[in-house]
Amino acid sequence: MILPLGVNPSQCHPDTRKSLRGRIIQWGMNDGSSERMFWVLGPPAVGKSAIAQTIAKEFxxxxxxxxxxxxxxxxxxxxxxxxxxxxxxxxxxKSLRYRYIVTKRLVEDPLVLDKNRHVQFKxxxxxxFRKLMxxxxxxxxxxxLILLGGLDECKDKQAQCEPTDLISTHVRQADKFPLRWIIFSHPEWYRSGAARQVPDSI
Structure with a gap:
């Protein structure tokens, strides 16, 4: 789901932030929703970073x-x-079972971290996590919960789109999965076409 915070800082009041945090926590703790990607859009100074840091701390x-x-x-x-x-x-x-799997994979293929981000993600x-599931x-x-904030501050403009593309493609293809994703970014970046692969149902 995509949630805009408003077009200027004055539109993001404390009650709005509190309501948003509550909504995210309910969703992230598994509210039964099939949606596994939450995208918060907002211009600078509306409080995205504060919300993101609070969410990270609470989770x-x-x-x-x-x-x-x-x-x-x-x-x-x-x-x-x-x-x-x-x-x-x-x-x-966080997960010993995951650590065992990924450590084994890195031993078997020590060059995986030199491969492109699509291969690393997969x-x-x-x-x-598919194996664990x-x-x-x-x-x-x-x-x-996996939280990504400030994608618009990535030094590579083209690479800014990649995490969202990878995640949105994944959530479209997997009916269920033990990870939920939340992204915080500027709306200008979204309007530029970075959201082209976000699921139509959001």
């Missing part, structure tokens, strides 16, 4: 945060090549 406290990655030019966190390895490392600290995130179907009832 971490509930032990349901799989990973979070915030692009930030001022903090030199704007390399698109980190958008897969960073969540993989964080996920490995080999290091999707396939390991098959072996331990109960994990579907407590999905982990």
């Amino acid at each position: 971490n406290e509930k032990e349901r945060l799989g990973a979070s990655f915030f692009f930030s030019r001022p903090n030199h966190l704007n390399d698109p090549d980190q958008v897969i390895p960073t969540p993989v490392c964080q996920l490995a600290t 080999k290091l995130i999707i396939e390991p 098959t072996e331990y179907p109960q994990i579907l009832h407590e999905p982990l």
